[in-house]
Amino acid sequence: MNLKSIFSFLIVAINFDAIFGRLSCNYVVLPSGYTCNLTINNPFGLNIFVNINGTHVSGYTDSDVLRVVRAAGSNTPNIPSIICSKFMNVEHIELQSITIFNVDDYSFAGCTALTFLTLAGNFVSTIHENAFQRNVNLHTLYLLRNQLTTLPENVFQHQQKLNTLWLDSNGFDDFPLQIFWPLTGLVNLDIGFNQFRTITPDWFKYLQNLRSLNIQYNLISDFPKNAFNELKSLNSFLSSGNSLTTIRADSFGFLPNLVFADVTFNAINAIDENFINNTDISRIDMRGNFCANKDIFDPSISRDIMRADLRECFNNFQTTMSGLSKGI
Numbered sequence: 001m002n003l004k005s006i007f008s009f010l011i012v013a014i015n016f017d018a019i020f021g022r023l024s025c026n027y028v029v030l031p032s033g034y035t036c037n038l039t040i041n042n043p044f045g046l047n048i049f050v051n052i053n054g055t056h057v058s059g060y061t062d063s064d065v066l067r068v069v070r071a072a073g074s075n076t077p078n079i080p081s082i083i084c085s086k087f088m089n090v091e092h093i094e095l096q097s098i099t100i101f102n103v104d105d106y107s108f109a110g111c112t113a114l115t116f117l118t119l120a121g122n123f124v125s126t127i128h129e130n131a132f133q134r135n136v137n138l139h140t141l142y143l144l145r146n147q148l149t150t151l152p153e154n155v156f157q158h159q160q161k162l163n164t165l166w167l168d169s170n171g172f173d174d175f176p177l178q179i180f181w182p183l184t185g186l187v188n189l190d191i192g193f194n195q196f197r198t199i200t201p202d203w204f205k206y207l208q209n210l211r212s213l214n215i216q217y218n219l220i221s222d223f224p225k226n227a228f229n230e231l232k233s234l235n236s237f238l239s240s241g242n243s244l245t246t247i248r249a250d251s252f253g254f255l256p257n258l259v260f261a262d263v264t265f266n267a268i269n270a271i272d273e274n275f276i277n278n279t280d281i282s283r284i285d286m287r288g289n290f291c292a293n294k295d296i297f298d299p300s301i302s303r304d305i306m307r308a309d310l311r312e313c314f315n316n317f318q319t320t321m322s323g324l325s326k327g328i
């Protein structure tokens, strides 16, 4: 055996793909856009890839790829930067449930046209501060079902176009004060199924366009004063499964667009009637509470039926207040 055949024997015997990993695309033309159906096998989290394997549909090239969708069975602890450097016009990336741990500053740097990104169902516990710096067109970001406990304060600083942000089902118990300040276009925010014990009013101060806020299934027993009063577009407020006992009107202020509140499965025993008076709530779902226990819908101007159904809650609130003012 000469040296050359020994060498090629070694190359065959060592499975380089298994060690160094491999990315490949099945390219498909779909109504939603030209798509790379991406298989990633990168067990050691390397970021040394110079190409993504696969053959284009004839007439198409890398710059035509609008969507990258991970194939089931993929796995990688990181996001190889080759994805965004190769497909520079990609608008839609789905990398859910492929064991990602870490989102670094280079993960999405090449994807300036990106509008939709999901990293749901991974093990992400760290997102670097500049991870989304170049993704100024991002419209939807799904980070749900990961292991995040915190985020860098400036991580969303270039996301003025972000419409929908799902951070639910992580391990958050706090946010940096300015975390959502740049998100002036945000319409839907979900921070449910986390470990929050309270809400900091500063988080929501600049979310003038937010229509839906979901904070369900946290550990919140009370909302501070002015918690939500800057959310002037708020339409739907979801706070099921916390441990609220009282709904105070001064946590909300005047919210003329608020029409729906889901506060099921708390321990509510008192509501300030001004919460109804200062909002346009026509449906409040009170199932699983103490002072009222049903889904109340009353679209009338007076909302007399709703008031009657909540009378015990209002009375309890008054009693508590007069008790407090008498120093009892």
Ligand SMILES: *[C@@H]1O[C@H](CO)[C@@H](O)[C@H](O)[C@H]1NC(C)=O
Binding pocket: 026, 028, 037, 038, 039, 071, 072
């Ligand atoms: C994506 O690629 C995987 C692996 O090659 C394949 O099993 C799957 O059927 C493909 N899906 C689509 C939608 O093309």
Ligand SMILES: *[C@@H]1O[C@H](CO)[C@@H](O)[C@H](O)[C@H]1NC(C)=O
Binding pocket: 017, 022, 053, 054, 055
């Ligand atoms: C894909 O990569 C492997 C090596 O990882 C190579 O053997 C194969 O020829 C490549 N296929 C294409 C279509 O480029």
Ligand SMILES: *[C@@H]1O[C@H](CO)[C@@H](O)[C@H](O)[C@H]1NC(C)=O
Binding pocket: 273, 274, 277
């Ligand atoms: C709320 O509005 C109703 C109807 O206008 C009124 O009867 C009630 O006194 C108001 N409640 C409070 C606490 O101001």
